[in-house]
Amino acid sequence: MKKVSNILPVVCLIFVSLWLRLINLGYSNYQGDEIKALYRPQVGQNMIDFLLNQRKGPIQFLITYIMSIFNPEYDNEFLLRLPFAIAGILAIYFFYKFIKLEFNKRIALYSSLFIAINGLFIALTRIVQYQSFVILFSVLTLYLISLSTKFTRWRIYGLYLGMFCWVISILAHYDGIFITPFVIYLIYRWYLDCEPSHKNKQLLYLVLAGTIFLVSISIFYLPFFFSVSESTKAYWLERISKQSVSSTRTFMTYNPLFIIYVYAVLGLLGLLKIKQNFPVVLWLLFPLLVLETLVSNPGTHIYTYILPFSVLMAFGLEVFQSFIYNKFPAKSRYIKSFCLTLLYVPSFLLSHVLFIDNKKEYPWENKRVLFLEIKRQSRQSLFGFPYYRHWEKVGSFLENTGRNGYFITNEKPSITRYYIPKNYKNIELHPYNDKVPGDIYIIFIKNPQNGNKKILDKDQSYWQERYQPVKTFSNYGRVVTTIYRLSSADWQKIVTQ
Template structure:
């Protein structure tokens, strides 16, 4: 009983010493839960979600499967956990749950990291509110994909590293904490290579700690070497065979050269702006930019974030040809800079506390409301349909997704749309694919047929759900998706000849999916 009493006493003392921090974390988690978990299973899989699941070819081992992917193994391991209980990957809620939990936990370590680096609970809290309500972070937090693991493991690592920023790296405590930080950073690397993009802030912290230990240079260098050794020991057993396998497939090399390489022909800032406004309409971008500029006033607190932002932003501008949504990595330090700016305004004077604290509260409350309406509420599926925030008609996004495709992205970079797509993650989009699969299977079984299917939706989405094969040979069913993820709007298949409507699926009193039956016939080459 004595050890148990001692443990309880230590826990009680810890909570007593850190009650304000625990209280703020509790508020943040409470705010995050509805945005991450409510209606989690509403949407069908979209974006690259279907790529997060273990899908072995005949005779293929799990190891060989992992080596031929374009990402680290962590998301496949995590997505396999729900599979052990459900027996399939088609339960959207179950598959997304561990990733949403990771997203929620990342908020805790984001707060703790910012608190350590700024020495301000207020700035950490405000930064965390902006982090929670950011459209990219919220969208990622509602899907089964690696970003949530990246954020969790990276911010655990940054939190641990930030604990040693003010003490010599040669200190024994620094050794233990830094090794643990390196371990989690390696887990982030094994989730996705985006983890490398936190290197600027890691290097800043390590350098500052290194300089404090200059009196014991030998011990300091030993700590650095131990961290490097641990990092290599964890990552190289995967990265070496992965690199060999990756270079073996020509399509992987084509993919890599299409995304990464010297790219000085134009600025991608308009693209960043267009996608940021799609995920974060109205106030978010102006608020972030203005607050971040204000944050530069507190240069001692903002300098590490400025370095982080500048290096990553420069990397994307110069070396990333097709950023997709990966540019959210330089939005992370921008969010922290904005939190520093908002905190600086409040802390400036007693008058600013009285005047600006309520205004900032209203602004953040609006961002929370906006995020809930756009990512959780599915009465209208933004951005596939334009959506008001149920306040005033002028609170309407300037562009729905169709206008963005037709007028926005193509004007910014025409070649972006060739061989690529608009990256959409976490938005509400339900088209009854599980029910479509069940219905087609039942029809094939009842009629003793083996009809295939086609769809105007992205083929990869249909293939994830459908048991029958894709094709038009013989008889087939045409799955018409209204407002699909790939923007191919013709869902009636009129050019394929005589058809029979089998079933319509209705969502929010509107038909969103139809199934047509086409009897066996000879199909001309122009229709294949």
């Protein structure tokens, strides 16, 4: 019985991680940034030139390149997302192993469950993007170097493998650098643990590991930074200097209702054990200070400090349990079980409703959770939520016309560039040409990802009143995509009004 009680919590962790990351994984159309992560070089462009011309590190593009072997057209969203979801699941497993090694099994379980049911981490593992691999290899870095400080057989292998994983993490995205405080702490501990007579030899190992690390990331990032395009510089500048966007609001979009209050209370309680978790606090402070003071729009990059914050929360939960035991020693076991159930089960159900259930698509629509209503969110940077607008069917519909033509839509250009056949031109980018005649299709999307509710400054009612749809697509009886066909004469009347 005791063996079952020891295994059951880990089984729950595995179940929660798998359920929230794999169920309905292929439901949504690609979202804007997913399409940007696909390996789609221009004609005549080799892989090196393509990778150096991107805004991100090369890992996500290498993954999608490998997946193109099995799905050259990238038309299977589930298959393309699967390696990123698996990376997210493995990240939770190794995070559990790492925290268990550094602290104890209970802290490991609590903190890993917080990550497993956190909406932001769920969302980031349900899309084709770099975050899953940054997290996985960051956690592997910490786990392997931690092993090197605790077990003789891992002392050298753990150090070098850890550095190798850190290189991959940073090659996935610069976010990988944010684990630096804990890495320094582990390496310092590694150095102190060696025999005094071996100090010089151990220092040589460290210098060699550091050199390999720096050379490895420099092989890509030195030419990358020297060849940064003006558009990439403008993108970085915008993220740093644009109007401030609340990280609290970002967090609450992915974790609505009561979640933020639970985090605040448990985080504060966790500080009561700062002597035990001081390295975690240092790890937390580095990305927190950088993103919240130097960057105006941290966006979903806040995951870099929520990861260590989950460990702080686990300590806070342990403090709360100690309080319960001291106050109610006879009934503490039952109170503890009740509190853990009350903490984790509603959070799991909330995440299921937000990310797995797709009858209503939060945050583009209001959604009910039991007797509570979660309000829709009018903001960008929304990833990983259920969102289906039948774009592959829109592309097939236009393809089946057997003609050339034009289109205009209220959705992101990055989405249309992927789903719309090449014989149809975006009329905003390629004005109508009488020498290349064709019909013009108005593709009106309900609740588009970019938040644009108008086409040519005209809302949906304008198009409904004047034109008959040639095709509509619905989700559970709600029309989400409407296509209107205009002649060149109709188009000229509209643009000359």
